[in-house]
Amino acid sequence: MAKEKPIQxxxxxxxxxxxxxxxxxxxxxxxxxxxxxxxxxxADEKGYQVEAVFPDDVSGGGDFMNxxxxxxxxxxxxxxxxxxxxxxFDDLKRFARDTEFHIKLRREFAKRGALVExxxxxxxxxxxxxxxETIMAxxxxxxxxxxxxxxxxxxxxxxxxxxxxxxxxxxxKYVAAKGGGGxxxxxxxxxxxxxxxxxxxxxxxxxxxxxxVQRFLERDPHFPKDKKDGTLRPMTVKxxxxxxxxxxxxxxxxxxxxxxxxxxxxxxxxxxHQRILDTIEGKKRAPAARKDFNEDFPLRGFVTCxxxxxxxxxxxxxxxxKRYAYYRCETRGCEAKSKSVPRAKMETGFADILKxxxxxxxxxxxxxxxxxxxxDMRMNQSEAQRxxxxxxxxxxxxQIEDLLDRxxxxxxxxxxxxxxxxxxxxxxEKIVLAERIEKAVPPKGRxxxxxxxSLKFLxxxxxxxxxxxxxxxxxxxxxxxxxxxxxxxxxxxxxxxxSFPFKYLENVSGQKREMVPQGRIELPTSPLPRxxxxxxxxxxxxxxx
Numbered sequence: 046m047a048k049e050k051p052i053q054x055x056x057x058x059x060x061x062x063x064x065x066x067x068x069x070x071x072x073x074x075x076x077x078x079x080x081x082x083x084x085x086x087x088a089d090e091k092g093y094q095v096e097a098v099f100p101d102d103v104s105g106g107g108d109f110m111n112x113x114x115x116x117x118x119x120x121x122x123x124x125x126x127x128x129x130x131x132x133x134f135d136d137l138k139r140f141a142r143d144t145e146f147h148i149k150l151r152r153e154f155a156k157r158g159a160l161v162e163x164x165x166x167x168x169x170x171x172x173x174x175x176x177x178e179t180i181m182a183x184x185x186x187x188x189x190x191x192x193x194x195x196x197x198x199x200x201x202x203x204x205x206x207x208x209x210x211x212x213x214x215x216x217x218k219y220v221a222a223k224g225g226g227g228x229x230x231x232x233x234x235x236x237x238x239x240x241x242x243x244x245x246x247x248x249x250x251x252x253x254x255x256x257x258v259q260r261f262l263e264r265d266p267h268f269p270k271d272k273k274d275g276t277l278r279p280m281t282v283k284x285x286x287x288x289x290x291x292x293x294x295x296x297x298x299x300x301x302x303x304x305x306x307x308x309x310x311x312x313x314x315x316x317x318h319q320r321i322l323d324t325i326e327g328k329k330r331a332p333a334a335r336k337d338f339n340e341d342f343p344l345r346g347f348v349t350c351x352x353x354x355x356x357x358x359x360x361x362x363x364x365x366x367k368r369y370a371y372y373r374c375e376t377r378g379c380e381a382k383s384k385s386v387p388r389a390k391m392e393t394g395f396a397d398i399l400k401x402x403x404x405x406x407x408x409x410x411x412x413x414x415x416x417x418x419x420x421d422m423r424m425n426q427s428e429a430q431r432x433x434x435x436x437x438x439x440x441x442x443x444q445i446e447d448l449l450d451r452x453x454x455x456x457x458x459x460x461x462x463x464x465x466x467x468x469x470x471x472x473x474e475k476i477v478l479a480e481r482i483e484k485a486v487p488p489k490g491r492x493x494x495x496x497x498x499s500l501k502f503l504x505x506x507x508x509x510x511x512x513x514x515x516x517x518x519x520x521x522x523x524x525x526x527x528x529x530x531x532x533x534x535x536x537x538x539x540x541x542x543x544s545f546p547f548k549y550l551e552n553v554s555g556q557k558r559e560m561v562p563q564g565r566i567e568l569p570t571s572p573l574p575r576x577x578x579x580x581x582x583x584x585x586x587x588x589x590x
Contacts, residue, residue: 059093060159061085062118062134064101077102080135087164093131097121115150122157130159137166137181142189147182201300203227207308209295214288215269216240216312230290230309239265241312244291248313248320251520255282255325261516286325292318294476303472316477340515341370342388344395344530347522350374351533352381359388372532381534394538395530399507402525402547431482438478445471503546 063080077100088095099121101114110116122130132154134140140163141147154161161168168178200210209230213219218233243261246252252261259282262268263275271278289296289304293311296304342359350357355376361368362385370388374381445468452464502509502524510521524544531539 056092056094057131058128059088059091059095059131059133060118060121061088061095061098062101062114062132062139063098064103064112064114064134064139066103080139083135083164084133087133087162091131091162093133096130119153119157122154122159127158130157132159132161133164134161135164137163137178138185138188141182142185144179144183144186147185148179197300201297201302204295204297204300204302205305207295207306209290209307209309210297214290215285216291217309230307232310232312236267237312239268240285240291244286244313244321245317246516247286247324248317250523252516255279255286257516257519258282258286264514283325286321289315289318294318303469304476306476315473315480319473319477342372343515343518343522344372344392347529348372348391348395348532349529350376350379350381351531351539353379354531355379356529357386357532384534386532386536390536391532394532394536396507396511398530398538398541399510399521399525402506402543403504434478434482438475438482441471441475441478445475 061081061084063077063084065076065080081098081100084098085095097118099114099118101112103112118132140161141150151161166178166181168174203210208227209217213230213233216233216237216239217230219228220231221227222229239262243252243258246261247255247258252258256279259277259279262282262285263270263277268277270276271281285291290307290309291312292315293307293309294304294315295307296302341361344357345359346356348357349355353374353376355374357372357374359370359372362371363369371385372388372391373383373385376382448464448468448471452461452468455461455464502521506521506525510518513521525547526541527544528542530541533539
């Protein structure tokens with residue numbers, strides 16, 4: 046009996062390519078599934094056997110090699126070299142919407158011996174067929190570029206009207222605007238508060254470097270991280286600090302739209318944003334912070350060696366049974382070099398200094414009076430400042446008008462570019478001045494708000510330091526001392542250089558006086574309340590009346 050030969054599969058092998066222009070179309074529109082179904086029906090009619098389907102959800106413009114699905118298909122054909130295939134796709138626009146890349150892609154398939162068939166267009170290799178195919182590809186490119194131009198024009202118009210049209214920045218979300226008219230940004234809590242604290246902290250000097258801002262954001266569980274290890278890229282932090290949208294303004298330099306007031310609520314003042322930019326550009330650069338920070342050693346970099354005056358470092362040392370924490374000076378030539386100081390000893394001495402800064406009840410009343418006097422002086426100066434800023438605003442507006450006239454008359458591009466750069470700077474100065482005028486006179490109740498925060502710090506700096514995070518501890522150090530502390534080899538700190546409030550209270554406490562008893566300070570007999578000035582309180586406290 047003769048052995049039967051195996052029946053060979055002689056059916057034509059086919060590959061299906063489907064593409065939509067965005068991930069949203071893939072999710073909402075069902076375009077990929079419908080394209081695949083039509084291509085499979087076509088293959089069944091032709092008697093083709095479908096081996097694989099390659100989907101894409103990227104835009105049709107640009108190089109086809111930027112599409113993951115197309116790259117995978119070409120790689121599949123390379124792996125099956127010598128095997129004839131038919132590539133099926135739904136429409137000519139799904140193939141390529143750029144004339145140059147359409148022709149190149151056709152060559153890539155021809156090089157691999159693959160035929161191309163389209164459901165809505167008959168591909169023909171005759172001169173007439175190639176001509177018509179090229180015309181159709183050019184028409185697809187024209188439609189794509191026209192659509193893009195229309196979208197850009199609409200987006201540009203919205204930016205010019207004060208609306209942010211790009212992806213919502215961290216700390217914001219899009220909601221439907223009241224009365225229609227598209228979407229608008231609104232603060233997204235709790236992220237908005239985190240971003241505000243980072244921006245204001247960098248502007249005020251609480252975070253003296255972008256690295257400190259980065260560490261602050263990395264420690265926050267809500268802030269989205271760039272990397273899988275829970276860290277951020279430095280560029281992410283710089284972009285966040287530079288965005289004018291957080292000040293309640295919008296811009297689109299690539300479309301020629303300058304900075305203007307936005308329709309959304311800002312997280313910070315524009316002046317704060319400008320101060321951030323000045324710091325980034327180096328106009329108001331703060332001293333660089335240590336990159337190798339360690340929360341185990343909050344005094345590292347702040348305490349200096351009493352022998353050489355350089356900052357002391359700190360590290361863990363491995364002993365026979367456990368690890369030990371030490372501070373030490375590593376300056377070459379210093380007599381105290383490598384002489385370790387136990388962390389507990391150094392930080393206990395520092396704690397004693399910080400605890401001694403807490404004022405008594407009587408001197409706390411002096412601090413309150415100081416704030417009231419300073420506030421009254423500020424209120425008296427505010428009107429004069431407002432008048433000066435109004436004068437500067439008018440001067441800036443006059444300079445802008447002069448520059449616009451010069452731009453109209455200018456013919457050389459370098460001159461026009463210089464005028465435009467100067468114009469942008471003046472526009473930003475104008476925004477800052479208008480903002481200062483608006484907030485020149487503080488609202489009622491602001492005194493109590495400021496006093497509450499300031500007095501809380503003055504009353505218990507040690508408590509805030511002890512219970513605070515690493516960033517807050519660094520802030521306490523900068524607010525309480527104007528210079529780093531000096532630690533001598535004999536285990537004694539040098540005289541601390543205190544900030545003004547603590548220094549002033551220390552000077553008052555050193556005067557000879559009879560202290561008033563604990564409790565409230567009695568006011569003169571009068572049916573009306575009266576606020577004491579700093580001078581009057583000092584006189585009563587030092588005399589004992």
